[in-house]
Amino acid sequence: MSWVSHISEGIAWLERPARGETLVLLHGIGSNAGSFAPLLPHLPETTRVIAWNAPGYGGSDPLAQDWPQAQDYATALRGLLDRLHIGTCALLGHSLGALVAAAFAAGHADRVTHLTLAAPAIGHGVTPGEVLSAAAQIRIDDLERQGAKAFAAARAPRLVFRPEDNPESLALVQTAMGQVTMPGYGQAARMLASGRLLDDAERLWLPTDVIVGAEDRVTPPEGARRVHGVLHANARGRYTELPDLGHALYQQDPARFARALDLTAAAAA
Template identity: 70%
Template sequence: MTGWQTHSAVGIEYLERPGEGPALVLLHGIGSQAASFTPLLPFLAPELRVIAWNAPGYGGSDPLAQDWPVAADYSRALERFLDALALPRVMLLGHSLGALMAASFAAARRERVARLTLAAPALGHGVPRGGQLSSAAQSRIDDLERLGAAALAEARAARLVHAPEQNPEALELVRAGMSRVTLPGYGQAARMLASGRLLDDAERLSVPTDVIVGAEDRVTPPDGARRAHDALRAAARGRFTLLPEAGHALYQQAPARFAAALELTPEPAA
């Protein structure tokens, strides 16, 4: 895995590319892992310190204590993680489910986020904790239990890539990452997705926030990303970028164009 170093802190496994500049922290989605950001790495400025965590319950990271966590529980895990790495302020990027985690953290800890990027953001389903899971969330858990991770990836991966038959490398990256998901972490993440309310957190954000989505995203379509951008306060509303010919796994399918769309100049601390 060229460029990455593997570490662990406070029960979180993470990948790091050392750098002398600002820290960029990357939060992956529900069917993914830290290594999914590998294609993006060559297109990020070499001075950036890039950190990609395996979310609680993914890879070598400990799962959360709650069977049904909400976004704030992942936010608190992220705060402990950043404290352990002595990172008082970072640029934060969340993809899909990771956008729910990132927005929750930035809304609660604005002083710790220099800039926020929501990539292909999942809006969440708004189910109260402990309520009836949405069919989409329940099917994720059922499919993993019934099929196993490899078969789950075989069944679901193509939907994340635009024109998968023309993009076999991106498809294989998505499939490989999804084939490594396990319980209880995946189940916890599915329940958090069910209870997520991204638009509520978006309205609370006061840090500069950019939104990027693939024009061909069938998982979190562009209209949802536009709703998230529109929900931002004027002072927090950064750029909205629609990447043509890219699906949900946009930073794997189009890493150079995704990197070019990022605004990675930290805002001065207030």
């Protein structure tokens, strides 16, 4: 079954209905809910899959805060889950989505059966309201100067391992990135600047896996290993490094990424 589109109280999401465990997917800063389309056929048919468009993305209203923090996105996620009457779910956050997923799970451990942090963005640790980190400011400046299409054309190849040999994966990444808009992207970039994933990871007390592409140039494996290393012993799940994959690992090889997911543990929780 393919996606069904929904929108509720300013949040848009895609759903593949099913009667089993619910898996919620949180995309990265240059992506959207539709970016998970390549992964969908490789997930168990009994799994209900929900992919949100984060505030400011794909039909979702931006947040009220000019400089939101991960917890503000987590609050928006909690509202969506409440409206959908989802008491518990497995949660997967990719890149920037990992910051949101960890913030939500740290505050609502009773609602997450299993957490996966994929190519996790650690954040830059800037105090909100201070000078933006250079990396975040460059993102905003480039988007405003180049426009979304040119911005995506320039940045997307960094997300795919050997993009010249993987034109279909590159096209998927570039298409999604070419749809980003302000103010949503600017808010997300500022959240990335103030993000502190390692702090939230230390607060996790539920099964947490970390998956990263061995060739990831955006969120390299060293960072993913740091995240896995700070997890408490009872929360430290599997660490998986997938060879020959970059940042857009679930788009470049969705079958291999799906095999790395521990959805059986989530369903049994």
